[in-house]
Amino acid sequence: MKAARWHARDDIRVETVPDPTPGPDDVVIRVAYCGICGTDLEEYREGPIWVPVAEPNPLTGKKAPVIMGHEFAGEVVAVGRNVRSFAIGDRVAPDVVLYCGACYWCRRHQVHLCEHMAALGLAGDGGLAEYCAVPAAMCERAPEGVSDAGAALAEPLAVAVRAVRRSRMALGESVAIVGAGAVGLLAMQAARAGGAGEVFVVERSPARKELARQLGASAVLDPTLDDVADELRRVTGGVGPDVVIECAGGPGTWVYATSLVRRGGRVVVIGLNSTPTPINVTQAIVAPEIEVIGSLAHVYDEDFRAAVRLLGDGRVRAEAIISHRIGLDRVVEDGFLRLETAKAETLKIVVNLRG
Amino acid sequence: MKAARWHARDDIRVETVPDPTPGPDDVVIRVAYCGICGTDLEEYREGPIWVPVAEPNPLTGKKAPVIMGHEFAGEVVAVGRNVRSFAIGDRVAPDVVLYCGACYWCRRHQVHLCEHMAALGLAGDGGLAEYCAVPAAMCERAPEGVSDAGAALAEPLAVAVRAVRRSRMALGESVAIVGAGAVGLLAMQAARAGGAGEVFVVERSPARKELARQLGASAVLDPTLDDVADELRRVTGGVGPDVVIECAGGPGTWVYATSLVRRGGRVVVIGLNSTPTPINVTQAIVAPEIEVIGSLAHVYDEDFRAAVRLLGDGRVRAEAIISHRIGLDRVVEDGFLRLETAKAETLKIVVNLRG
Numbered sequence: 001m002k003a004a005r006w007h008a009r010d011d012i013r014v015e016t017v018p019d020p021t022p023g024p025d026d027v028v029i030r031v032a033y034c035g036i037c038g039t040d041l042e043e044y045r046e047g048p049i050w051v052p053v054a055e056p057n058p059l060t061g062k063k064a065p066v067i068m069g070h071e072f073a074g075e076v077v078a079v080g081r082n083v084r085s086f087a088i089g090d091r092v093a094p095d096v097v098l099y100c101g102a103c104y105w106c107r108r109h110q111v112h113l114c115e116h117m118a119a120l121g122l123a124g125d126g127g128l129a130e131y132c133a134v135p136a137a138m139c140e141r142a143p144e145g146v147s148d149a150g151a152a153l154a155e156p157l158a159v160a161v162r163a164v165r166r167s168r169m170a171l172g173e174s175v176a177i178v179g180a181g182a183v184g185l186l187a188m189q190a191a192r193a194g195g196a197g198e199v200f201v202v203e204r205s206p207a208r209k210e211l212a213r214q215l216g217a218s219a220v221l222d223p224t225l226d227d228v229a230d231e232l233r234r235v236t237g238g239v240g241p242d243v244v245i246e247c248a249g250g251p252g253t254w255v256y257a258t259s260l261v262r263r264g265g266r267v268v269v270i271g272l273n274s275t276p277t278p279i280n281v282t283q284a285i286v287a288p289e290i291e292v293i294g295s296l297a298h299v300y301d302e303d304f305r306a307a308v309r310l311l312g313d314g315r316v317r318a319e320a321i322i323s324h325r326i327g328l329d330r331v332v333e334d335g336f337l338r339l340e341t342a343k344a345e346t347l348k349i350v351v352n353l354r355g
Numbered sequence: 356m357k358a359a360r361w362h363a364r365d366d367i368r369v370e371t372v373p374d375p376t377p378g379p380d381d382v383v384i385r386v387a388y389c390g391i392c393g394t395d396l397e398e399y400r401e402g403p404i405w406v407p408v409a410e411p412n413p414l415t416g417k418k419a420p421v422i423m424g425h426e427f428a429g430e431v432v433a434v435g436r437n438v439r440s441f442a443i444g445d446r447v448a449p450d451v452v453l454y455c456g457a458c459y460w461c462r463r464h465q466v467h468l469c470e471h472m473a474a475l476g477l478a479g480d481g482g483l484a485e486y487c488a489v490p491a492a493m494c495e496r497a498p499e500g501v502s503d504a505g506a507a508l509a510e511p512l513a514v515a516v517r518a519v520r521r522s523r524m525a526l527g528e529s530v531a532i533v534g535a536g537a538v539g540l541l542a543m544q545a546a547r548a549g550g551a552g553e554v555f556v557v558e559r560s561p562a563r564k565e566l567a568r569q570l571g572a573s574a575v576l577d578p579t580l581d582d583v584a585d586e587l588r589r590v591t592g593g594v595g596p597d598v599v600i601e602c603a604g605g606p607g608t609w610v611y612a613t614s615l616v617r618r619g620g621r622v623v624v625i626g627l628n629s630t631p632t633p634i635n636v637t638q639a640i641v642a643p644e645i646e647v648i649g650s651l652a653h654v655y656d657e658d659f660r661a662a663v664r665l666l667g668d669g670r671v672r673a674e675a676i677i678s679h680r681i682g683l684d685r686v687v688e689d690g691f692l693r694l695e696t697a698k699a700e701t702l703k704i705v706v707n708l709r710g
Contacts (some may be wrong), residue, residue, distance in 0.1 A: 104594050113644070114619045166644075167404065239459050254636045263460070263468045269641050275489035281609050286624050288651035289468070289521075294641040 002081075003129030004351075006051050007121050010179045011022035011333050012044055013067065020125065020133035021078075027086050028078035029094065029134045031353040033325075034127040035071030035156065036247070036335045038181075038272070043068070043122060044336050050122035059098045060124025070096040070119050072127030073142055073151035074353070082135040091142040093154040095304040096120040096135040098125075112301050125236065127152075128331065132351055140305060143312025149325070149350050150311055153186070153318035156348070157307035159270060160186035163295040164194045165303065167243045171195035171247040175240040176232055179248025180208040180349040185215055185321045187245045192216055193315040200241060202228055202260075205344040215320060216301060229260055240265065252274035258284045266291045269349045290355060323347040327355040358484030359686045359706075361406050367399055367423065367687050375431075375480065375488035376379050382441050383433035384449065385487065386708040388680075389482040389510065390426035392602070392692045393536075393627070398423070398477060405477035413627035414453045414471060425451040425474050427482025428497055428506035429708070438491040446497040448506040448512070449489040450659040451475040451482075460476050471601065476681045482507075487710055495660060498667025504680070504705050505666055508541075508673035511661035511703070515541035515624060518650040519549045520658065522598045522623045525592055526550040531587055531596040532572075534603025534611050537565040537703040538625060540570055540676045542600050547571055548670040555596060557615075560699040570675060584615055594693025595620065606630035613639045621646045678702040682710040693698040 001019050043049055045071060052063040070325045073093040076086050077341050084139025086092060099106055103114035120134060121125045129183040142151035159181055169175060177184045180203035188192050191199050198218035209220045219235060221228045233240050240262035246254045257267045258279070279285075285292060310316040323346050326334040326340045335349050356374045377383045383392035398404055407418040414497050428448040431441050442446060445477050454469035461469050473548050475481045475489060478637035497506035515538055524530060530546040532539045535558035546554050564575045574590060576583045588595050601609045604626025612622045613634070624643060632639075640647060665671040678701050681689040690704050 023418050104592055109620075115618070184692075237459055263470070264465075269636055272637045272641060274635050274637045276635045278631035278633050280629050280631045281624055283627045284625045286627060286651050287649060289649045289651050291649070292640060292647040292648070294636075294644045296641050 002328055003067045004069070004328060005067050006043060006047065007065045009047050012336065014329055017067070017129070019131050022080040022133050022300055024080040024082045025135050025137065026080045026133045026322045027076045027092065027139060028131055028133045029072070029074040029075045029092060029127070030131055031074040031127050031129060032074050033073060033152040033350045034069040035152050036331070036339060036349045037071060037156065038339070039122070040068055041336055041339050045340070047280035050119065051198045051257060052123055053073070057123040059100060059118040060120070062124040066120050066122070067125040067129045069126035069128030069351070070121030071152050071155040072132065073148050073154070077131070079136070086136055086139060091148070091151065092139040093142050093151040093308060094120070095138045095140070095158070096155060118132040128328065128351060133138050134166055136269060137233045140308040142346070143308065146311045147319060147323060149321040152305060152350060153348065154307045154311060157186045157190065157311065157316060157318055158184055158304040159183055160190040161306050161310070162163035162303040163268045164190045165186055166293050166295045167245065167266050169194055169196060169243050169260060172197040173242035174198045174236050174245045175198070175245065176202060176246060176260055177254060178202045178260070179210045180205070180249060180270060182228050182321050185212060185347070186316065186318065187270070188217060189215055189316040190310065191245070193310055198234065198235070200232060201319060208347070211347070215317060232260055234264065236262065236284070239263065242266070243268065246271050249273045252277040254292070255279045255284065258290060261290055263288045264290065266293055268293045268295050270295050279303045279321065322350050325352055327351065330355060356485035357683055358422045359424070359683060360422050361398060361402065362420045364402050365400065367691065368685070369684055369686060372484070374421070376487050377435040377488050379435040379437045380430045380490050380492065381435045381488045382438060382447070382494060383415065383449060383486055383488045384427070384429040384557045385644065386427050386429040386482045386484060386487055388428060388507040388705045388707060390425040390507050391686070391694060391704045392426060392511065392705065394477070395423055396691055396694050405474065408479055412473050412478040414455060414473040415475070416430060417479045417620065421477070422484045422487070423476050424481035424482040424483030424706070425476030425640070426510040427487065428503050428509070431468045432486070434491070441491055441494060444502070447494040447504065448509040450495070451510060483683065483706060495663040498663065502674060504677060505674040507677070507705060508703065509659060509662045509666060510536055512541045512545065512666065512671060512673055513659040514538055514546040516626045516661045516665070517658040518542055518600050518623045519545045521648050522621050523599065524549055524551060524598050525636045526705045527552040527556070528597035529553045529591050530598045530600065531555040531557060531615055533557045533599060533608060533615070534626060535560070535567045536602060537676050539602035540567060540702070541671065541673065542602055542625070543567060543572060544570055544671040544695050546600070550628065550666055553590070555587060555590065562700055563702070566702070570672060587615055589612045592697070593619065594618065597621070598623065600624050607632040610634050613645060616645055618643045621648060623648045623650050625650050645668050676703045677705050679704040680707055682706065683708060691707045
């Protein structure tokens with residue numbers, strides 16, 4: 001089969017590799033669509049971060065070269081001998097994060113805190129390939145009415161769902177989303193589905209602003225045009241939103257997010273950025289008594305299941321955030337490089353593996 | 356009466372001023388003891404921060420010079436005409452933070468978020484005086500068996516109680532306290548009273564370490580002698596404490612606190628420090644999915660009431676943290692300057708107003 005494999009930094013190759021065979025508890029998915037994520041780009045340009053290069057990852061048994069891709073869906077074409085939950089022909093979307101089952105947290109049934117979690121598509125072979133073998137226990141059935149491309153986005157939606165859950169958002173609270181990229185637009189819809197009173201979006205790209213409006217933003221604010229903090233206070237009765245979800249991942253954007261939230265409010269940080277940014281903790285966090293909450297992992301728990309449900313009943317329109325559908329052969333040029341160079345016009349790029 | 360008044364930065368004077376008279380809803384307290392707080396020192400050396408200088412504070416009607424002191428207790432010697440809850444001779448401790456009753460939050464019964472909160476002893480006349488008038492509604496009766504000096508510490512204990520509450524600590528969780536100054540030692544006792552499984556203390560001063568042990572620390576770790584993060588992991592089954600309460604208030608000590616807490620744990624920051632400190636949000640907050648929670652205010656809500664109860668039943672021994680009892684006449688030399696120059700040997704300094 002054809003697959004896109006990470007060999008080294010700046011070296012992803014589309015090449016022919018053996019088809020996967022299912023282990024006793026696995027299904028083999030004939031992949032329909034696979035999304036490309038900011039984490040993939042980071043691994044391409046700055047890796048190895050998650051890809052094992054010296055020793056095989058203990059959970060996946062794999063080291064570089066590994067097949068990338070951790071947002072995918074497709075059809076079951078083979079099942080391992082122990083698999084009862086799925087049959088050939090089922091349409092599925094897999095969660096991709098494995099837990100070790102042996103660390104302190106796994107032994108206490110808190111697998112979302114697993115110290116050795118490993119993602120398919122980074123620490124093991126993923127979905128940027130014609131076929132992918134995954135444990136059946138990690139698969140959810142793709143709901144009827146959800147396209148393959150939409151189902152492939154259950155994974156990034158689970159990231160957004162997790163952030164909303166970790167915000168402890170109460171019914172009717174106001175939420176601001178900083179950054180209307182793919183995850184931001186999903187978080188906006190997830191917050192709305194979770195009962196947010198109003199969801200404001202902070203974004204500067206005209207295309208993303210327009211899409212945010214179409215997908216139901218209560219208002220869209222542009223830091224190059226508006227005094228965002230002032231305007232957010234104005235539309236929230238003078239106080240600022242109850243919850244801010246930071247999805248931009250720029251240097252210091254999380255510090256900016258703390259300046260927007262109301263006194264006593266919660267800032268959830270999803271956006272990844274490793275630039276050390278200075279922050280005055282007294283002024284930014286202690287005096288206004290806010291909470292800054294990290295949100296990252298979604299080892300197979302309720303986040304992924306909830307994401308599939310929200311896709312299935314139409315409360316989240318994931319397919320709307322797809323800006324480009326490309327083929328596997330040019331995944332580097334049309335996928336990774338476009339994500340890097342045409343950021344403002346690019347939202348979610350999905351690769352059609354049956355193209 | 357004699358009182359210690361803030362006139363300007365580096366200018367606190369003990370002088371004779373008129374005795375206060377009670378408003379219709381006030382009591383006048385003959386002050387027995389009043390503590391000196393790090394905030395007082397900051398106002399002395401770096402103020403005006405909280406003391407109004409240009410215009411009177413709208414809630415207190417006062418501007419500089421103001422009588423300092425916001426940790427005090429004493430005996431009621433006069434009551435306003437509307438006061439029914441207290442009588443002359445009652446021993447009381449007052450909460451000192453006024454709320455406006457008119458802002459967005461006050462109108463929604465969330466007075467702890469009041470945007471105009473004002474503390475007696477900073478924005479209005481406080482307890483470093485022979486007498487002080489305070490609203491009767493802000494007073495709690497000092498429990499029998501609690502000394503006047505102990506009752507004066509209900510206020511800093513309320514700060515510690517609030518931090519424990521904001522940590523959402525569950526029964527049996529492990530807690531680490533960074534910094535065993537006055538507030539740290541109170542937070543340690545409050546966490547213990549709140550059902551912490553174990554309470555670890557991180558401190559380098561030999562005197563404070565010894566006191567932490569006496570007051571019930573499960574273990575005391577010294578960053579100059581121990582690898583604190585390693586040791587905390589060792590004593591918590593390999594993971595780190597569930598909750599860390601940052602009470603040191605040094606530059607970057609809150610960043611240090613984030614390195615100690617377990618994955619998915621909570622860091623509550625009480626310590627005030629306005630030095631912008633760099634932090635890698637991905638590494639420190641997002642990847643380990645921790646929460647950083649600011650804790651400051653304790654407008655008269657349940658925090659202060661709980662503090663008085665914990666003093667009354669002996670679960671917190673506040674008097675044990677008193678290192679010096681001084682007279683008002685030398686409050687600057689023996690109080691403020693000692694706090695500044697002999698920090699390691701000084702815990703809580705209380706002023707005996709009847710001396």
